Each structure stands twice: as structure tokens, then as C-alpha cells.
Amino acid sequence: MAEHLRLGVNIDHVATVRNARGAGYPDPVRAALLAAEAGADGITAHLREDRRHITDDDIARLSQGLTIPLNLEMAATDEMLAIALKHRPHAACIVPEKREERTTEGGLDAAGQHDHLAPLVRELGAARIRVSLFIEPDARQIEAAVRLGAPVVELHTGRYAELEGEARAEELRRLADAAALAAKNGIEVHAGHGLTYDNVAPIAAIPQIRELNIGHFLVGEALFVGLDDAVRRMRAEMDAAR
Numbered sequence: 001m002a003e004h005l006r007l008g009v010n011i012d013h014v015a016t017v018r019n020a021r022g023a024g025y026p027d028p029v030r031a032a033l034l035a036a037e038a039g040a041d042g043i044t045a046h047l048r049e050d051r052r053h054i055t056d057d058d059i060a061r062l063s064q065g066l067t068i069p070l071n072l073e074m075a076a077t078d079e080m081l082a083i084a085l086k087h088r089p090h091a092a093c094i095v096p097e098k099r100e101e102r103t104t105e106g107g108l109d110a111a112g113q114h115d116h117l118a119p120l121v122r123e124l125g126a127a128r129i130r131v132s133l134f135i136e137p138d139a140r141q142i143e144a145a146v147r148l149g150a151p152v153v154e155l156h157t158g159r160y161a162e163l164e165g166e167a168r169a170e171e172l173r174r175l176a177d178a179a180a181l182a183a184k185n186g187i188e189v190h191a192g193h194g195l196t197y198d199n200v201a202p203i204a205a206i207p208q209i210r211e212l213n214i215g216h217f218l219v220g221e222a223l224f225v226g227l228d229d230a231v232r233r234m235r236a237e238m239d240a241a242r
């Protein structure tokens with residue numbers, strides 16, 4: 001039987017709504033605490049270099065107030081490394097970032113950026129922060145993660161979420177193959193981006209995947225049913241698929 005599948009709730013887009021008005025509400029930390037009560041196994045927050053949603057203060061408050069693990073998503077920069085080392089989250093997921101993108105468009109080029117990433121992975125690991133690389137489901141990237149000594153990879157499910165029909169089925173096969181290859185090499189496998197009630201089941205059914213990080217859909221759904229119900233239903237969809 002496949003092991004328990006953890007749900008990491010990403011609260012970035014609670015901050016997007018707050019920042020639209022420059023107000024103090026809605027508070028992403030309050031959302032994180034509510035998600036934890038509803039059964040989230042962890043909280044994910046992406047401190048973008050342009051601070052378009054999550055802010056430094058949010059990370060400080062999440063680091064102090066959470067009773068479940070924090071997964072800090074960060075670009076591979078010295079500034080973000082210093083922030084991670086200051087707050088020491090449970091995990092740090094290194095993601096690619098472009099200022100002009102609407103959302104995280106693709107995976108990190110772990111293969112092409114080995115020399116840039118190696119010291120970062122080493123320093124985070126030495127601080128006992130669990131490093132994860134947000135990559136495309138691609139054997140070359142997984143082999144690069146192995147060479148870098150990353151304990152975790154998070155497979156980018158954005159393409160899978162956007163595609164339909166046979167193209168989606170093909171992307172699902174790539175995700176399953178990548179998960180199997182990573183697990184065979186002793187890497188813990190996570191996945192996320194663009195997951196919803198409608199598309200989560202086939203991803204949750206991949207036995208090597210141990211954690212899903214889901215945010216944008218849950219925050220939107222929370223407008224209609226509340227965050228508690230949205231997190232509980234996602235948990236149920238994941239468990240049913242497992």
C-alpha cells in the first residue's frame with residue numbers, strides 16, 4: 001500500500017488579496033493556522049523576490065506561529081539563502097523565478113545550474129533545512145538532483161493541469177516515470193502546481209509521491225465554502241485516490 005500522502009497548503013494567494021489593497025487583511029498566517037486545524041500537514045509560502053504576495057514579515061510570523069512544518073519556496077539567490085538561514089524553516093524548495101511571469105512557469109534547471117545550486121543546497125542542508133528542487137518531470141533534472149545531493153524533488157504539475165486528453169495522459173506518464181526514477185535514487189518525491197479537486201486524483205495515485213503542495217485553487221474555493229471545508233475536501237480527494 002502507498003504511504004500516507006501529505007498535504008501542504010500554499011497560502012500565497014491569501015496575501016495576493018491582502019496586497020491588492022495594501023490592507024492588513026486577509027492575513028495569510030490566520031489562513032495557515034486554519035488550514036492546520038483542517039488537517040493540512042504543512043504550510044507552503046513562496047517569498048518572491050518582488051514580494052508580490054508573501055512578505056518578509058509573513059515569513060517571520062509563520063516561522064514563529066506555526067505548529068506544523070513550513071516549506072519556504074525561494075529563488076536560488078544569496079538574499080533568499082540568508083532569509084532561510086535566519087528563519088530555519090523545516091524545508092526550503094528552490095524554485096525558478098522570473099519577474100515578468102504571472103506564476104511559476106517551469107521547473108528549475110538543476111542540470112544547467114549545477115555549479116550555482118551546489119553551494120546553496122550544501123548550506124541549507126548544513127543548517128538542517130530539508131532542501132527540495134522544484135523541477136520538471138524529466139530524467140535529466142532528476143539525475144542532476146541526485147548529483148546535487150538534494151533529499152527531495154517537487155515535480156511541477158503545471159503542464160499536466162493545463163493539458164487535456166491524450167496530451168494530459170502523456171504528461172501523467174512522465175510524472176509517474178519521474179517519480180519512480182527519483183524514488184529509486186533515494187529522493188523523496190513531492191508534486192504541485194495547478195492542482196484542483198478535478199485533477200488531483202491521478203497525481204495522488206502515483207505511489208512514490210509523498211506530498212502535494214496546493215494553494216491557488218484552495219484559496220479560490222475558500223471564498224465559496226470556507227478554507228476549512230476546502231482543505232478537508234482536498235484531503236478526502238487525495239485519500240480516496242490513494
Ligand SMILES: CC(=O)[C@@H](O)[C@H](O)COP(=O)(O)O
Pocket residue numbers: 010012046048073095102103104134192193194215
Ligand atoms: C512554485 C509554485 O508553484 C508556487 O509558489 C505557487 O504556484 C504560488 O506562487 P505563484 O503563483 O506566485 O507562482
Ligand SMILES: NCC(=O)COP(=O)(O)O
Pocket residue numbers: 010044154191192193194195213214215216217
Ligand atoms: N509548489 C506548488 C505550490 O506550492 C502550489 O501551487 P498552486 O496550487 O498555487 O498552483
